[in-house]
Amino acid sequence: MDHAPPSQFAIEVAGLQKRYGEQVALAGLDLRVEAGTFFGLLGPNGAGKTTTVSILTTLARPGAGSVRVSGFDVAWEREKVRRTLGVVFQEPSLDRELTAREHLDLQARFYRLPERRRRVGEALERVGLAGEADRPVRGFSGGMRRRLEIARGVLHRPRILFLDEPTLGLDVASRAAVWDHLRTLHAAGGTTIFLTTHSMEEAETLCGRVAIIDAGRRIVEGTPARLVEDLGGDVVLLSLDPRDGSAGGSADPGEAPDAALAAARSVEGVRDVSRHGSGLRVTVREGTRRLPALLDALRPFCVVDVELRRPDLEHVFLHHTGHPFEPEQLA
C-alpha cells in the first residue's frame, strides 16, 4: 500500500472546471476537506455533485484546475488515488447476475483483504443481507441493492469514502439504518467521508461540514450550525389583529403600525423587523428564549398567532443564491 505524502487535507480542489461539450458542469470549484471530516456536498439537481465525485474518483478527467485526493494528483497518480477510495455511486453499479456474496468477495480480492470469508460474512450481516447472500442481485429490491452497494463501498475500510446520494430511493427505516452505519463507521475514526446529497436533512444530520454548490460553483461552506447561525437567527412570524388599529401610525389600515415595528425592535436579540402580511416578520437570535419578551412588547398590538421558524440549510441556500432549493416545492 502506498503511503500518501503527509497532508492535513484528504481532498484539495482548486479552480476545478469541467464541461461536457457546451454544457458547463463545473465552473471553477474550490474545496478543501480535512482528513477525518464527514463532509457534505449539497446542491440541487445538475449542480455538479456527480461530476465532482467522478473527477475525485478518477473516472473523469478534470478540465482545468488542480485536484488532489489523499495527497495524490487525480490526473497523474490515478492508481495511487484508487487504492485509497471506497465509492458508492449514484447510479446502479451491481452485476445483476452475481450474488451479494460474490460482489463482496470480489471487492475483498481487489483490495487484498485478509480473512475474506469472515469479513464478507460480517458485512452481509451488518446490512441485513445475510439471508439473501447467495441469490443473484437480479431479484433484489432497490433498497437491498443500495445496502449491498454501501456494504461494498465500506468493506475495505477505505481512507476516503465517496457516497453519491446514498439514500436516494430508500424508505425511512433503511435510510435511518444507513445513517447509523455511516455514523458508526466515521466514529471509528480514520475515514474521511465525502457525501453528496440534495437532502438538507441528511446533510444536517450527518455532516460535520458542508459546502453548498449551485451551477458548478461553491456558494458557501461551513458547519451546518454555523451556516444557519450566520443567517442571523430564527424567524418569528406574528399575526396581529387587523381591526385593532388603536396604536395608529400605519399608512394602510390592515397593516402593522410603525409603533409595532419599533416595539419589536426594542427587544433584546432582535436583528431585523419587517412587515409580513398584516403582521410582522422578526429575525431574532435564540428565538425560543426571546419569544416571551417579544410577545410582551407587542401586547398592545394584539398578537393573534405566532410561528417560530428555525432556519435550516434550505434557508441558507435561498439566502445565498436568491432562489429556492427545490423550486417546485417552495414556489
Add this chain to the structure above:
Amino acid sequence: MSQVWVDSWTVFLREVMRYRRDRAYWVGQLAFPLVAVAFIGFGLNDVVRLPTGADYLGHLATGMLALIVGSSGVGGGMTLIQDRESGFLRVLLVAPVSRAAIVAGKVLARVLASLMLVGILVGILAVFTPVAAPHPLAALVAVVGITVVFVALGIALGTALRSAESYRLIAAFVTVPLYFLSGIFYPVSTLPAATRLLSWANPLTYGVDLLRYGLLGVNEVPVGLSVALLVVLTGACAAAAVAVLDRGTRD
C-alpha cells in the same frame, strides 16, 4: 507484475461467475456446430471434393469450431457493453486494478470458455467425423490465439460503442467477412484469385489453418508462419485493447 496477475485472476473469476450460469449460451454454442455439421456436412460430403483429397466433413467441422471460438471471443467484448449498462464497469474502473488486468481477466475467461467448448465438441465430433487431435499443441495455440484476438478487438469495439445493438451490428459487419474469407467453408486455395488475396490478408485464415492442422493434420500455410503471425497479432491486439479501454473510459 505479480500484482497484475492477482487482479487479472479476480477479474477472471468474476467473468466465470457470470457466464457459468448462462445455460442458454452453452447450449447454443454446443448445439450450433453439431447441427451445422450434421445437416450441411453430411449432405455436402459426397458432393464436395477437396483438392487435398481430404474429407469435406472434417473441413467443415474444424471450420465450425473456429467459428465458435471466434464467437466466444466476440461475446467477451460484449461483456464490456454489459458492464457499462449495469454500471459494474464503474466499479472495475475505480478499483485499484490496472486496465491491463481488466483486459487480461476478460481475455483469460474467454480462453477458458473457448477451450472447454472446443474440448467438448472435439470429443463429440471425433465420433462421426475425421476430427481428432494429431497435434494438440497447435490446436491449443490456434484456439488461444483466435480467442485473444477476438476478445481484444471486442473490448476495443465495446469501449467505443455504447449500446448492445450497435455492438452486435458492427461485430457482425466486421466478423462475417472475416469468417467467409478465412476458409472455414472451403479451402482458401479453391477460391478465385482475387478473393484468395483477401483471404491471405485475413489474419483469421492463419488461425483457422493452424486449428485444422491441429485437429486434422491438414494445412495450407506453414505451421511456423501461422504460429508467428498469431503470436504477434495476439500481442498487438491485447495492447491496443488496453490502450483503448484506458482512453475510452475517462470522460
